[in-house]
Amino acid sequence: MFRFVLQRISLLIPTFIGVSIVAFAFIRLLPGDPILLLAGERGMTAERYAELQQVYGYDRPLLVQYGDYLWGILQGDLGTSIVTKRPVLSEFMTLFPATLELSFCAIVFAAALGIPAGVFAAVKRGSWFDQTIMGTALVGYSMPIFWWGLLLIILFSGILGWTPVSGRISLLYYFPQPTGFMLIDSLLSGQEGAFKSAVSHLILPAIVLGTIPLAVIARQTRSAMLEVLGEDYVRTARAKGLPPLRVVGLHALRNALIPVITVIGLQVGVLLAGAILTETIFSWPGVGKWMVDSVFKRDYPVVQGGLLLIAGLVMVVNLIVDLLYGLINPRIRHN
Amino acid sequence: MVHTEELNVIDDAEAAKKRALKSGWSARRAMLAEFWFYFSENKGAVIGLVVFVALVLVALFAPLLAPHSPTIQNRDALLLPPFWQEGGNAAYILGTDAVGRDMLSRLIYGSRFSLFIGVIVVSVALTGGILIGLIAGFFRGWVDIVIMRVMDVILAFPSLLLALVLVAILGPGLVNAMIAIALVLQPHFVRLTRASVLSEKSKDYVVSARVAGAGPVRLMVKTILPNCLAPLIVQATLSFSTAILDAAALGFLGMGAQPPTPEWGTMLAEAREFILRAWWVVTFPGLAILVTVLAINLVGDGLRDALDPKLKRS
Numbered sequence: 001m002f003r004f005v006l007q008r009i010s011l012l013i014p015t016f017i018g019v020s021i022v023a024f025a026f027i028r029l030l031p032g033d034p035i036l037l038l039a040g041e042r043g044m045t046a047e048r049y050a051e052l053q054q055v056y057g058y059d060r061p062l063l064v065q066y067g068d069y070l071w072g073i074l075q076g077d078l079g080t081s082i083v084t085k086r087p088v089l090s091e092f093m094t095l096f097p098a099t100l101e102l103s104f105c106a107i108v109f110a111a112a113l114g115i116p117a118g119v120f121a122a123v124k125r126g127s128w129f130d131q132t133i134m135g136t137a138l139v140g141y142s143m144p145i146f147w148w149g150l151l152l153i154i155l156f157s158g159i160l161g162w163t164p165v166s167g168r169i170s171l172l173y174y175f176p177q178p179t180g181f182m183l184i185d186s187l188l189s190g191q192e193g194a195f196k197s198a199v200s201h202l203i204l205p206a207i208v209l210g211t212i213p214l215a216v217i218a219r220q221t222r223s224a225m226l227e228v229l230g231e232d233y234v235r236t237a238r239a240k241g242l243p244p245l246r247v248v249g250l251h252a253l254r255n256a257l258i259p260v261i262t263v264i265g266l267q268v269g270v271l272l273a274g275a276i277l278t279e280t281i282f283s284w285p286g287v288g289k290w291m292v293d294s295v296f297k298r299d300y301p302v303v304q305g306g307l308l309l310i311a312g313l314v315m316v317v318n319l320i321v322d323l324l325y326g327l328i329n330p331r332i333r334h335n
Numbered sequence: 336m337v338h339t340e341e342l343n344v345i346d347d348a349e350a351a352k353k354r355a356l357k358s359g360w361s362a363r364r365a366m367l368a369e370f371w372f373y374f375s376e377n378k379g380a381v382i383g384l385v386v387f388v389a390l391v392l393v394a395l396f397a398p399l400l401a402p403h404s405p406t407i408q409n410r411d412a413l414l415l416p417p418f419w420q421e422g423g424n425a426a427y428i429l430g431t432d433a434v435g436r437d438m439l440s441r442l443i444y445g446s447r448f449s450l451f452i453g454v455i456v457v458s459v460a461l462t463g464g465i466l467i468g469l470i471a472g473f474f475r476g477w478v479d480i481v482i483m484r485v486m487d488v489i490l491a492f493p494s495l496l497l498a499l500v501l502v503a504i505l506g507p508g509l510v511n512a513m514i515a516i517a518l519v520l521q522p523h524f525v526r527l528t529r530a531s532v533l534s535e536k537s538k539d540y541v542v543s544a545r546v547a548g549a550g551p552v553r554l555m556v557k558t559i560l561p562n563c564l565a566p567l568i569v570q571a572t573l574s575f576s577t578a579i580l581d582a583a584a585l586g587f588l589g590m591g592a593q594p595p596t597p598e599w600g601t602m603l604a605e606a607r608e609f610i611l612r613a614w615w616v617v618t619f620p621g622l623a624i625l626v627t628v629l630a631i632n633l634v635g636d637g638l639r640d641a642l643d644p645k646l647k648r649s
Contacts, residue, residue, distance in 0.1 A: 149620025
């Protein structure tokens with residue numbers, strides 16, 4: 001197992017170097033001079049230009065610059081935002097809990113609905129129930145989520161007036177945020193109605209972000225269940241006269257869940273891409289909206305740093321999924 | 336005497352060749368019939384195909400079908416609701432947008448952009464992906480390692496984020512958005528092609544072709560590739576819908592097609608501020624995206640059922 005872990009981690013190193021090259025190249029591929037970009041429309045004198053070039057190290061060979069960049073990353077230095085003048089890493093850390101909270105609720109929503117739906121569809125294979133669920137899942141899978149979000153806003157915020165349109169909590173509430181997770185902080189604050197406000201702000205974005213994972217999980221659960229239900233040991237369990245619920249719930253589902261859990265883990269990329277759209281629609285102050293805003297504000301150090309951090313995050317989560325999969329399934333480990 | 340015998344032999348050969356050609360043709364027809372048999376068993380796939388063909392027709396004949404120009408603004412008809420609502424006008428069946436352009440005409444012209452995006456992006460990603468995947472799978476060694484690591488790097492980024500950043504580098508616009516999306520989708524084709532090549536390469540028919548003296552290009556393109564096509568076709572269909580969705584998302588974020596282009600995602604971005612006042616400017620473009628993507632995904636599911644021999648008779 002230890003060998004397996006080491007091997008998987010070592011596979012990540014070239015990918016991480018590649019990702020860092022992409023992030024490094026990003027600023028240099030942009031049209032225009034990065035230093036003139038810093039100056040904005042004011043322009044600058046030739047001396048100041050030379051000075052800044054030295055400060056940022058743009059006068060040195062590319063390879064040296066890249067080495068410096070990599071060394072900086074390893075020490076947690078991802079540059080400074082042009083707009084806020086704050087370190088990119090600390091901005092990311094402030095905003096990330098919002099994205100994590102949203103993504104976590106989205107995936108819980110998706111799994112809580114998707115797994116039972118997939119199981120029932122598989123058990124009742126071919127029935128109208130199965131067809132309805134799979135039809136709905138395909139619609140969800142095809143959904144342009146930015147439109148889906150707008151529709152839900154029209155219905156639940158506009159017509160019914162049930163939920164707020166944007167943000168994480170009502171402006172009426174103000175309290176310290178030790179964890180950064182609004183659901184927890186609002187509970188800790190002890191203010192009346194704060195938690196309810198946080199939930200009502202979270203519910204629509206979580207549904208929107210969870211829609212595609214929900215569809216994927218339902219489809220995956222169904223096909224995994226169908227495969228397992230045809231296995232000999234399930235037939236044996238049935239033949240022994242075990243109640244159907246026990247056969248499906250205990251014997252079949254446990255084995256069908258392995259690919260499902262993998263799929264859930266692999267949704268992290270989908271979630272982060274979806275967060276870009278969902279957070280933009282709901283003005284959710286998370287990493288996705290931060291990236292979009294930075295692209296528009298031409299805050300390139302932030303885009304560069306965010307790119308690296310998000311890719312790193314996806315890689316780490318995929319690694320964890322991979323390792324867990326190896327832990328559950330020894331055949332992978334010894335291959 | 337000998338002469339006629341020779342002629343007879345030649346005649347026989349000719350006839351055999353003709354028969355072979357004919358049977359090749361009918362074999363192909365039989366394959367197609369078998370494909371259609373399995374494809375048409377999936378009702379959803381057939382419905383998807385019908386909708387898709389209808390969309391293609393709408394896109395082709397957009398100038399004939401659209402009742403108004405997609406770009407001319409009409410100041411007497413700002414934000415008119417659809418005709419069945421109070422205040423609607425039968426001349427504008429689906430209403431008008433904030434500057435008085437006919438929604439239906441813009442949607443009809445929009446189908447051209449979406450289908451165009453899908454076709455171009457998939458063609459670029461498919462060609463590039465097959466080529467790179469063939470090279471990686473066929474030559475193995477360090478070529479393979481380098482290619483696959485580069486693909487891993489591309490796949491490490493959430494696709495929409497990478498496309499967004501690429502468009503930031505290249506500059507906003509439809510063409511740049513298509514380039515970015517093609518680049519992001521391409522690793523899937525590389526991986527699929529490489530995996531199929533690896534599994535096909537050691538099979539007898541490839542070995543015998545190699546022994547018969549086939550060169551690497553012929554082996555790759557004529558011997559191996561046709562046998563790897565089924566999963567690639569399915570992936571191409573799925574990528575077609577992903578390309579449309581991603582292009583619309585980029586348009587929605589203001590990084591894809593620019594106004595006044597009647598691209599559906601861009602239309603949604605323009606409609607956002609009227610979301611609580613004029614539901615139709617938000618609802619219809621998104622519905623158009625959903626229907627198109629759904630139709631293509633239905634076809635994709637049907638293709639997978641029909642082309643994947645493992646699932647065929649289960």
